Amino acid sequence: MPISEYDIEVARTPTTSDVFNAVAEASRRDLLDALGSGEATVGELAERLGLSQPTVSKHLGVLRAVGVVHVRVDGKHRWYRLNGPALKPIHDWVRTFERTWNTRLDRLDDLLAELQAQEKKQS
Amino acid sequence: MPISEYDIEVARTPTTSDVFNAVAEASRRDLLDALGSGEATVGELAERLGLSQPTVSKHLGVLRAVGVVHVRVDGKHRWYRLNGPALKPIHDWVRTFERTWNTRLDRLDDLLAELQAQEKKQS
DNA sequence: TTGACATATGCCGATATCGGAATATGATAT
DNA sequence: ATATCATATTCCGATATCGGCATATGTCAA
Numbered sequence: 001m002p003i004s005e006y007d008i009e010v011a012r013t014p015t016t017s018d019v020f021n022a023v024a025e026a027s028r029r030d031l032l033d034a035l036g037s038g039e040a041t042v043g044e045l046a047e048r049l050g051l052s053q054p055t056v057s058k059h060l061g062v063l064r065a066v067g068v069v070h071v072r073v074d075g076k077h078r079w080y081r082l083n084g085p086a087l088k089p090i091h092d093w094v095r096t097f098e099r100t101w102n103t104r105l106d107r108l109d110d111l112l113a114e115l116q117a118q119e120k121k122q123s
Numbered sequence: 124m125p126i127s128e129y130d131i132e133v134a135r136t137p138t139t140s141d142v143f144n145a146v147a148e149a150s151r152r153d154l155l156d157a158l159g160s161g162e163a164t165v166g167e168l169a170e171r172l173g174l175s176q177p178t179v180s181k182h183l184g185v186l187r188a189v190g191v192v193h194v195r196v197d198g199k200h201r202w203y204r205l206n207g208p209a210l211k212p213i214h215d216w217v218r219t220f221e222r223t224w225n226t227r228l229d230r231l232d233d234l235l236a237e238l239q240a241q242e243k244k245q246s
Numbered sequence: 247t248t249g250a251c252a253t254a255t256g257c258c259g260a261t262a263t264c265g266g267a268a269t270a271t272g273a274t275a276t
Numbered sequence: 277a278t279a280t281c282a283t284a285t286t287c288c289g290a291t292a293t294c295g296g297c298a299t300a301t302g303t304c305a306a
Contacts, residue, residue, distance in 0.1 A: 090217045099207075
């Protein structure tokens with residue numbers, strides 16, 4: 001009996017369904033961290049993180065599917081770069097729980113400390 | 124040939140391995156959102172979210188395993204409550220990318236808006 | 247003790263994951 | 277045209293997921 005394409009069974013949620021799932025894997029978080037310092041090539045990332053090339057390509061594929069990285073093709077190289085804003089949904093969600101570990105004043109402290117650090121840098 | 128207990132194969136990362144994995148599932152995020160307004164019972168949560176009782180119990184089990192919820196036993200009821208600080212690792216990680224979508228001034232705006240909202244509430 | 251209620255647990259089928267190995271695709275240089 | 281380098285894709289085995297359903301555990305009340 002042919003299975004209808006209409007009744008899809010959702011067992012595990014695909015990693016490409018949203019950013020939360022994509023980022024659940026530690027290696028993928030490592031990749032994003034590595035891309036924080038700028039564009040990088042698949043080979044570079046593989047060496048830096050000690051992962052095989054296919055593994056890195058696959059992980060980048062997932063990250064690309066949810067839009068958290070972009071690619072720039074350059075000859076036989078592919079430069080991957082971070083697309084931070086795609087992570088905002090996570091930030092926004094977790095932020096609603098911030099009050100449970102931080103008071104408003106704590107956050108003000110954080111902000112001031114940061115401004116000071118910035119001032120130092122620019123002087 | 125008997126398989127040694129020492130060579131465990133890690134295919135998919137278990138949802139109980141860390142908070143990131145636990146929170147990857149949308150239903151579990153919904154549960155945490157629901158618990159944001161205070162303690163709740165398994166039955167209450169099941170009805171509020173339109174999930175079956177076993178499903179809720181299992182999800183809460185995962186959330187409890189990573190410490191993001193705590194339980195209080197009360198007769199035949201079990202009151203689950205949020206343990207926000209367990210979400211901090213997520214916040215801390217995603218925060219390092221905040222600069223990619225928010226400028227310092229944007230965040231100052233956010234803070235001020237929040238303080239105003241708070242003032243309104245207390246007046 | 248028996249029964250009703252609240253929750254946890256076990257088993258199942260369908261499915262998706264992850265890394266490894268092999269191979270395909272694609273671009274550049276000779 | 278061919279060899280080489282960089283990356284993507286496919287197939288595989290082992291494993292974990294998720295919801296449904298049935299059932300076990302545990303608590304209170306009559």
